[in-house]
Amino acid sequence: MKASLTKSLLVAAGIAISFQACNSDNEMNNENEGERISIIPVEVSEVDRGNISAYYSNTATLEAEEEALVMAQVRGTIKQIFVEEGDYVKQGQVIAKIEDVQYRIEVQRAKATLDRLTNDYNRNKELYEKELVSALDFDNSRFEMEAQQSAYDLAKLNLEFSSIKSPINGVVSERFIKVGNLVGQDAQTFRVTDFDPLQAILYIPEHEMAKISKNQRSEIRVDALPGETFTGKVERISPVVDPTTGTFKVTVFVEDESNRLKPGMFGRVKVVYDTRTNIRMIPKAAVITEDLAQSVFVVKDSLAFRKEIQTGYVNGRNIEVLNGLDDGELVVTIGQTSLQDSARVNVVWN
Numbered sequence: 001m002k003a004s005l006t007k008s009l010l011v012a013a014g015i016a017i018s019f020q021a022c023n024s025d026n027e028m029n030n031e032n033e034g035e036r037i038s039i040i041p042v043e044v045s046e047v048d049r050g051n052i053s054a055y056y057s058n059t060a061t062l063e064a065e066e067e068a069l070v071m072a073q074v075r076g077t078i079k080q081i082f083v084e085e086g087d088y089v090k091q092g093q094v095i096a097k098i099e100d101v102q103y104r105i106e107v108q109r110a111k112a113t114l115d116r117l118t119n120d121y122n123r124n125k126e127l128y129e130k131e132l133v134s135a136l137d138f139d140n141s142r143f144e145m146e147a148q149q150s151a152y153d154l155a156k157l158n159l160e161f162s163s164i165k166s167p168i169n170g171v172v173s174e175r176f177i178k179v180g181n182l183v184g185q186d187a188q189t190f191r192v193t194d195f196d197p198l199q200a201i202l203y204i205p206e207h208e209m210a211k212i213s214k215n216q217r218s219e220i221r222v223d224a225l226p227g228e229t230f231t232g233k234v235e236r237i238s239p240v241v242d243p244t245t246g247t248f249k250v251t252v253f254v255e256d257e258s259n260r261l262k263p264g265m266f267g268r269v270k271v272v273y274d275t276r277t278n279i280r281m282i283p284k285a286a287v288i289t290e291d292l293a294q295s296v297f298v299v300k301d302s303l304a305f306r307k308e309i310q311t312g313y314v315n316g317r318n319i320e321v322l323n324g325l326d327d328g329e330l331v332v333t334i335g336q337t338s339l340q341d342s343a344r345v346n347v348v349w350n
Contacts, residue, residue, distance in 0.1 A: 041346045042335035044299050045286065047325050051277045054313045055219075055270040056208055060200035062222070062254065064263045068168050070190040072183045073161035074098060085175050089166040089192060096177065096189060100162035107159050110152040117145040170194035173263075198254045198261055199235070200269050203247040211273040212237060218252045222267035231255050234271060276313065276320065284319035286331040287311065296325070297332040297339050299347055304332060306341045 076098035083095045121141045128138040174191035177183060200220060204212060218232040231254075238249035252269055254261060286296045287309070294311055297304040309324030325331070330347070332339065339345070 039344050039346050040304075040335060040338055041348055042297075042299070042304065042332045042339070043348045044330040045283050045333045047280055047282055047321065047327055047329045047331065049278055049327065050281055050318070051275060052279055052281055052313045052315045052318060052320050053272045053275040054315070055272045056202075056204060056211065057268065057270045058202050058204065060202055060252075060267060060269050062198045062200055062261060062263055062265045062267060064170075064193045064195060065197050065199050065253070066168050066170065066194035067173075067263075068166075068170075068192050069188055070095070070164060070166060070192060072098065072164060072185060072187045072189050074103070074158050075184050076100070076102075076162060076182070078177050078179050078181045078183060081175070081177065081179055083172050083175075083190075085172050087172050089170065089172060091166060091169050093166050094163045095166050095172070096164040098162040098164065098183070100159055103155070103159040103162050107152070107155040110148065110155040114145070114148045114152045117141070117148045121145040164189055166190075166192050168192055168194055193263060195259065195261075195263070196256075198256065198263060200232070200252045200254060200267065202250040202252060202269060202271070203242075203245065204250055204271075206241045206246050206248060209241070209248055212250060212271060213273075217272045218254075219270040219272070220252070220254050220267050222261065222265045224262075224265050225260060230261065232269075274313075279312075280321040280325060280327065281318045282321055282325070282331050283317055283333050284314055285317070286333045286336070287319060288336060297336045298325070299330040299332060299345055302344055302347070304336075304339050304341075304343045304345045306339075 078096060079099045080097040081095070082097070083089055083093075089095055121144075124133055124138050124141040127133040128135065170192040171194075172190055173193040176188045176190065183189065200218075212234065214234050214237060216234045218234060220230045220232055221228065222230075232252050233255075234250060235253040236249075236251040241248045250271070252271065282296070288295050288297075293308060295306055295308045298307050299305075307324055310322040312320035312322045314320070332345070335345075
């Protein structure tokens with residue numbers, strides 16, 4: 001009986017020891033697993049120095065600074081067309097011709113009449129000096145000659161207008177006529193567009209007026225040429241504010257030596273009104289904003305610490321740091337939403 005009791009106690013003790021060992025192993029595994037879970041992978045970026053700009057941004061459609069509708073100045077039939085759409089023309093260049101036979105005849109007739117009246121005037125002048133004709137007859141002959149001189153000049157002008165000329169330098173962007181068309185006075189014949197410079201018209205809220213001034217640098221991107229940035233400058237600023245919209249008009253000239261920009265392209269325009277040099281900046285993705293307060297997580301010795309900061313200008317993907325960070329510190333750019341202060345992290349460089 002006593003031997004049986006002793007054997008039972010030994011078995012129970014063995015079971016207890018085994019149970020305790022299992023519990024100890026489980027607790028160690030749980031601790032190791034918890035330690036692994038607490039290490040959070042994050043991407044970081046170093047506090048850097050550089051230049052950053054403040055700008056006003058808006059959208060606009062590019063327009064030509066100079067564009068002219070070429071109108072027929074006399075009536076007639078189109079005899080010749082010398083240019084096509086896309087051709088470059090110079091100011092004063094003949095780009096089409098109206099049949100001019102009638103206008104040449106009118107010039108000849110006006111000239112013949114003028115010659116006759118000029119002779120009459122010269123003869124009456126000699127007679128008047130000899131007091132052989134009255135002053136009234138002399139004056140009438142002079143008036144007739146001067147009136148005919150005007151008629152002759154008008155006939156020559158109409159003959160000249162039969163040659164349709166470009167009023168500006170530029171590119172023929174539209175042609176409205178064909179050979180054989182009968183056009184009337186003031187009929188549209190061509191549209192000539194000067195692509196240099198192109199301009200973008202912005203309507204900026206009145207509270208931005210103090211920031212905008214002439215010759216400020218501008219950056220332009222158009223949807224038709226993704227990834228490319230063109231430069232320009234503020235050329236004109238309207239001195240008045242439109243009371244219905246609360247905006248004022250700003251004209252930006254766009255520089256494009258490659259001639260790839262065209263009127264009608266839709267783009268985004270940035271007017272740079274201030275630039276700060278050699279300032280601290282970080283990726284704006286690193287900044288956490290809560291209740292108007294801004295902070296970042298700074299990594300040191302594989303631990304992440306939360307720091308409050310003050311920021312300034314934002315430009316592209318970077319933001320200016322006014323206070324709260326030192327050069328070379330590492331800030332978390334991805335993964336900060338999962339962090340708590342003093343969390344252990346695994347750093348992945350950005």
